[in-house]
Amino acid sequence: MGNSSRKGGGDEEDEGGKDGEEVEITEKKKEEEEVEVEEELPLGVEELFESGDPVLDLSYRKFKRLPSRVCGLMHLEKLYVCGNRLRTLPDSISQLQGLRILALDFNKMEEVPQAVCQLTNLTRLYLGSNRLMNLPPELSNLQSLRCLWVESNYFQRFPRELYDLPHLKSLQMGDNRLKTLPPDLCRMTALRGLWLYANRFEIFPKVLLHMEGLEILDMDRNKISEFPSLKRLRAMRLFSYDHNPVKAPPKVGDEVLVVGEGAAEFLEVREARKERLRKAAEKEAEELALAGEEPVIHGILKNSSSNSKQATNGDVATLGDKDVKEEEAKEEEEEGEEEDVELPVTEYDGAELEYDEQGVEYETEELIYEGDGFEYEGEELQYERAQMDYEYEELEDTGRQDEGA
Known part of the structure; x- marks a missing residue:
C-alpha cells in the first residue's frame, strides 16, 4: 500500500511537472508569435x-x-x-x-x-491622447522644442518642467484635469499660443494676465463664471471662452477676435462703433475742408509740415466730434475701473500662428486640429472654428508647421 501510495504520489508529481513545462512552452510560443x-x-x-x-x-x-x-x-x-x-x-x-x-x-x-528626451533637435513633439500624468525632468534636454501637445491626458498639475524650454511657443494642454496654474507661469515668456480647454478651472487664473506675449488663449469648456478685463494683454489676437457659465465676453482690445456665448453681438457692436467713429472723422474732415481749414484725422493733421509746425508750437489738434469724445471718455473710465496693475508690453517677435478648430486628421506632415480626430497633411497647423475665418500670420510655431520644410 505504501509503495503504491508513493508510486501514485510520484505520478502526480510527474504530471504536475509536465503541466508546468507545457504552460511555460505555451507562454514562450505566444511571446514568439507576438514578436513574429x-x-x-x-x-x-x-x-x-x-x-x-x-x-x-x-x-x-x-x-x-x-x-x-x-x-x-x-x-x-x-x-x-x-x-x-x-x-x-x-x-x-x-x-x-x-x-x-x-x-x-x-x-x-x-x-x-x-x-525621446535625447532627441535634442526636436522642434515639435506630439503626445496627445495617451495616459500621461507628468513629464520627466529630462525633457529639459529638448532645448529646440517650440511646440508641445499633451492634450487628452491625465495631468492634474501644470508641469513646471516646461519652464526649462526657452523657445516653447505653442502649448496644447486641453482636455486634462487642471484646476489651477502656478503663479510663476509668466516665466514662460516665449509662449504665444496656450490651449486650456476642457479642464477644471472654476476661476480665471490671474497669472494669465501677466502673460504679455500670448496671442491665442483657449479657455473653452471650463466652469469659469466671470472673466476679468483682458485689455492689458496687448498682443492678444484670439480669445475663446465658449461653454463657460458666462453670457458675455470679457473686455478685450479692439483687435481681439472673441469666440463664445454673446461674442457675435459683442463683435457687431464693436464694428458699429468703429464705423460710427470713421464716419464722424470723415464728416469732420469734410466740414473743415469746406471751411478752408486743414482737416484732422484722430488728432493728426493730414499735412505733415503743418503737423510738425503745430507740434513745435505745442498745440494739439483734436477731433471735434462730440460722440468721439464721449466714447473716448467712456473707455478711459472703464480702464480706470480695472485692476491697478500695470503690465509692461512686450514686442511681438514676428512668429506665425494660425487658429482654426473643426476636426483633426492625420496625413503626412500638417496637423489640423478640429475636434475628435487628427489629420496630417502638409506642414502647418490650422486651428479652425465654425463660422470663423481667422488667420494671424505672425506666429509660426503653433501646430504642426515645419519651418524648415
Missing part, C-alpha cells in the same frame, strides 16, 4: 523604409512595438507613429538625431520614453 506578428510589416511599409524619404508615416498600423528597422533610418526628419498601441519606444530611437518632428498621439504611453 510585430516584425511582420504591413503591406507597403517595407517600401517606405527603402524610399529614403525623410518623412515616415506609420500611423494606425496596430504596432505594439516600433519596428526595429525604424531606428536605423538616420535620414529621418519627421516620424509619425500615431494611433498604434505603443507603450514605450526602444532606446535605440535616440540614434535618430536628425528628427525634428515626432508624433506619438493616440497610443498607450503612461510616461514619456527616456530615449
